[in-house]
Amino acid sequence: MFQYNSAASTLQTKTHLGTGHEFPYGSLLNANDEKLYGMTYAGGSENKGSIIQYDPAASTYIKKFDLGGIYGSSPYGSFIQTKDGYLYGLTSHGGLNDEGVIFKYDPVNSKYYKVFDFDNNTQPNGKSPYGTLLQASNGRLYGMTYVGGTNSRGTLFEFNIKDSVFIKKMDFNNINGARPYYTQLLEINTLPNSIEENNPLNSIDIFPNPTKGITYLKTKPNEKCKIRSLEVYNAFGEQLYNVTQLNDLSIDLSSQPNGIYIIKVGSEIKKVVKF
16 A cells, blocks of 8 residues: 655555465545545455455554355455445355355444345346445445346346445346446436526526637517526536626636636526536
């Protein structure tokens, strides 16, 4: 385990994992207790991996739990910390069916809990998850298995941490991809494809978008929705412009850094839209 100081361009070895805890394939997680947590692929009492902790403040390294057997073994991915404070991880093997498990670890009380055993024999939900989980905005966990499923090419799954319900969402089939490896899903927010007729944004043209500095805003007649105000914010929420009497105008953003800017429009029907 090492630390790199980007300001000084120096690298310092913090600890040597040794023969008892070997091959950490994933990344470290900086948890809420300001300690670092990770998993090793091998080592531990059964040579099936372990959960490790490093305290940067005290420069101390501790093995917290030995993986193996029914607890799951040989993790490839990294921990995530969910909103309830637990650390969640995957193992590629082990568990009741030796096909991997989903588990959680309580860093406060140093307790391990297995919450799901993968079973691709009686239920083709996939097996051998090699990556890392994602907690989406709905609170549920999402991940992928490397193999298994209906086509033996892996699956995408959902796990509800509130009731421990596992749902296979889709099977990979080569055409839509196959065998996800060392990876993690990503959640993004998308804008609506269309805007309703009485939306204030229908009463204004904004061009060019994106812009290299000068953005022009031109109002257009709309009997259903008349514009009363317009504000411009940067990504940090700082207001750059506030216009209460709208005519055709231009906004000069050439002095601002590259990035995303938000135009907030208000109408006489008191409907506010951001984009």
